[in-house]
Structures are given as structure tokens and as C-alpha cells.
């Protein structure tokens with residue numbers, strides 16, 4: 483059963499395109515450039531001429547109201563969706579180009595899904611060690627050491643043997659993050675990490691992500707409609723509205739933006755408390 487779960491299913495949250503041996507020590511942040519990206523679902527024009535640059539090593543949030551295309555954009559970055567036109571470059575290499583110019587990309591990325599997407603039949607430790615065991619990246623003793631270390635990084639020391647069904651929502655999110663960290667990703671993506679979390683757990687999660695950035699060099703991209711969370715943890719923020727990027731800036735610049743759409747979003751999400 484464990485073998486069945488391990489194979490195939492984990493590909494959606496871990497990825498390495500190249501078939502070179504994995505060197506877990508060798509991590510870096512990757513730069514992402516989105517150029518003129520368009521996506522239609524039938525008549526629904528969901529992404530409209532998206533141009534965006536995310537710098538290597540930064541924590542970048544994509545904010546905006548529900549249904550504006552944030553998750554669809556994130557899915558393009560990890561190739562879970564294909565654009566109708568446009569391209570995404572990671573470290574200047576196109577990720578959708580086919581044929582002669584296509585090169586195997588040598589970077590690792592992982593995604594933390596809104597639902598956490600843990601395997602309930604496995605323990606916390608087995609969830610965290612899934613990719614390492616599937617790829618046979620290192621010996622079992624080292625896998626156990628990495629599991630311990632990653633759980634420590636997210637504040638779950640000694641929880642290896644717990645069943646994921648025994649965990650609270652906030653703990654599940656932490657396990658999902660530890661699982662993503664197990665591969666030492668160059669790029670880590672979060673889809674609505676604070677959804678379903680109470681304010682205290684949200685705050686803890688924000689501090690965990692900030693702390694992780696002190697010990698990793700990766701690029702972090704987060705989709706959220708939680709403005710305060712984004713302002714707290716981001717180096718820069720992009721605001722999406724109606725399938726377009728309407729503003730990009732540092733938290734300070736976003737708070738001071740004169741753009742009426744940004745101001746409206748700040749006003750509604752802070753119930754009228756002005757962002758100074």
C-alpha cells in the first residue's frame with residue numbers, strides 16, 4: 483500500500499525535471515519571469531497578459547479577491563496548467579517551450595496545497611520522508627535524520643509517529659511544509675496557506691515561514707487573499723484583479739498605493755482601518 487501511495491501521487495507536490503542525482507546540499511533561489519501569459523477556460527479569460535518578475539530568493543505574495551486567477555497563475559509556475567499564449571522563464575529558461583530549445587531544468591520545487599494534501603494512512607514522519615524514499619535520495623538513517631530536522635524547523639519536534647488524522651489544521655499545514663522542505667527546494671509555493679486557520683495559528687505560520695527564510699535560500703511564492711499575512715511576510719507583493727496584475731510593490735508601497743483597486747482591497751479586508 484505504501485509503495486502504491488509513494489509512486490505517482492507525490493509528483494504533484496515535488497518536482498525535479500532533470501534526472502541527475504539529487505544533491506540536497508546544493509540549493510539556491512530561482513528567479514521567475516512571466517511574460518504575456520494568457521489562459522482561457524472556455525470563454526472565461528482567466529489570465530490576461532500577465533507580466534511579472536519574481537527575484538531569486540525573495541518571498542513574494544500574490545494577493546487579490548477570490549476568483550481573480552491567483553491559483554491558476556501559481557499552477558502555471560509549476561506546470562500544472564498550460565498557457566494559451568505567453569511563457570514563464572525560470573532562471574531565464576522557458577518552461578513551456580518544446581523542441582530544440584527545451585532543456586532539462588535543474589532545480590527542485592515543491593508546493594504546499596491549501597488542503598495540505600497529506601496521506602492520512604501514513605504517519606507524520608512517513609509523509610515528510612515520502613519523496614526522499616521514493617527517489618532513494620539517501621540512506622534510511624539519513625532520511626530519518628532529515629525528517630527529524632525538518633519537523634524541528636516547523637516546530638513539530640518528536641511528532642514523527644503521530645497519524646496525520648490526529649492533527650489539528652495548523653499542525654497539518656506544518657507537516658505539509660516539512661514535507662516540502664525535505665527535498666530542500668529551490669522554489670517553494672504555497673496556495674492559500676492560511677485558509678481555514680484561526681488568527682493565532684495564522685500568526686504562528688507566518689513566523690514559521692519567516693524563520694525558514696533565515697535558514698533557506700529558496701524563492702518563496704505564496705497565493706493568499708489574507709492581506710495582513712502578505713504584508714507581514716513578503717519582500718514584495720503583486721495584487722491581481724480580474725485576471726490582471728494591477729500593482730507590484732513592497733508591503734510599504736502596497737500600503738501607500740494610490741491605485742483605487744488596491745485601496746479598495748485594503749479597505750474591505752481591514753474593515754476600513756487605513757493602511758498607513
Ligand SMILES: Nc1ncnc2c1ncn2[C@@H]1O[C@H](COP(=O)(O)OP(=O)(O)OP(=O)(O)O)[C@@H](O)[C@H]1O
Nearest residue numbers: 523526528546547548549550551552553554555707
Ligand atoms: N480547471 C478549471 N476549469 C475551468 N475554470 C477554472 C479552472 N480553474 C480555475 N478556473 C476558473 O478560473 C478563475 C480563477 O480561479 P482561481 O482559482 O485562480 O481564483 P483565485 O484568485 O485563486 O481565487 P480563490 O482564492 O477563490 O481560489 C475562476 O473563475 C475559476 O472558476
